[in-house]
Amino acid sequence: MRFLKVVAIVFLKDFQEELRRKEDVAASSLFALLSLVLFAFALDPTRVDLNETGSGLLWLVVLFAGSLFMGGSFRKETENGTLFALLLSPCDRGALYVGKFLLNFVFLLALEALLLLFAFLLLDFRVLNGLSALALVWVLVTFGYAAVGTLFSALLAQVRGGHVIFPILLFPILVPLVIAAATLTEQALSPGFSWGNQWLRLVGLFDILFFTASVFLFEFAVEE
């Protein structure tokens, strides 16, 4: 019970802070929209059907914009000198991780909803073909992405040049997730999507493995 309470407190504190500062939310949403527009110019949607190639590109946008947002989730604490206080507080450190993770997870989902809306409006991406399957796939993949991203963000918060290393360190680890995400998005929008899909199982394994490993490793790795 106490664990969940700490999770809720950390989450609500960060949520409120993000809403008040608006900096990171605005920056990463705009960056996502901008990359989408640039991809459209690079591919010329009047000649290329983005329903065939677009799902992978959408995930690249999520990856880049998401790393922009998540990279800061612990750096803000270091900059304000509050990480020390957070770590000193007499609570389970795993709960700190889960609280931060939850904020990143919720924010990424909001960002993705926005992105899909724009892909639907601007690029004629046929989102409505399988909305429930699409939602499930994106939630599952985002869970794994946020789990690893939050851990690395915590690790790199105190390292010089951490914001430079963050995406370079994170993206190779996410390769299986990216392949699965692109394939599953394509499948979700075409008829005959099966729920016992091997890719869904892979994403599920990734989520469980890295979430539990992160909760565990966070306690070891983050120091005052």
Add this chain to the structure above:
Amino acid sequence: MPLRRWSILLWSLALAANAASLYMVFSYAPVEVQMGAVQKIFYYHVPSAIVCYVLLFLAFLFSALYLWREEALYDHLAHSAAEVGWVFITLVLVTGPIWGHSAWGKWWVWEPRLTSFLILWLTYSAYFLLRLFSRGDARAAKIAAVVAIVAFFDVPIVHKAISWWGSIVHPRKVVLEPAMRWTFFVGLVAVFLLAAALYLTRFGIQRAEAARVEREEWP
């Protein structure tokens, strides 16, 4: 200095084994009918791949031990293992395309096993980038240890995902005639000894550097 003596012994053994292996590759093993002389790269390509898995496992093991016991020794052992492992990933990535060029007519084919080695190379390169940026930072060792553990867990998942994604496959089972099999085993021993010698030397340097830093801080 026992470490120095071990090092001399291992290096002599590695040199002898590699000389024997090279002799067998070029004079003893027959030329493969279909692929010709290029097939001979197999005697270094496959052992390098095996050795690099062993080294990455050691990097994982010592990283976990370091997080648990917090002794600098384990950090040095993990760091050196990852470094030497990275050298052998690079060897796999260099020898693979040379073979691929004659087998498939292209330098690079997005073949599952080769592709997962590329991802492995990128992952551990990022690990060294982290080490580079955090030089002289006492917290760096712990962070690097966590990254090595996460990266190691990722290896089988990356491999699975890429093999589903790609379509061309490596030969699953290779039938070798006796002369080829002997050459392969000698090659395996030679590459293992070379890796062990490199590992020991790198570890020695790592330890000496740490000792120097300590002397500078506490003269």
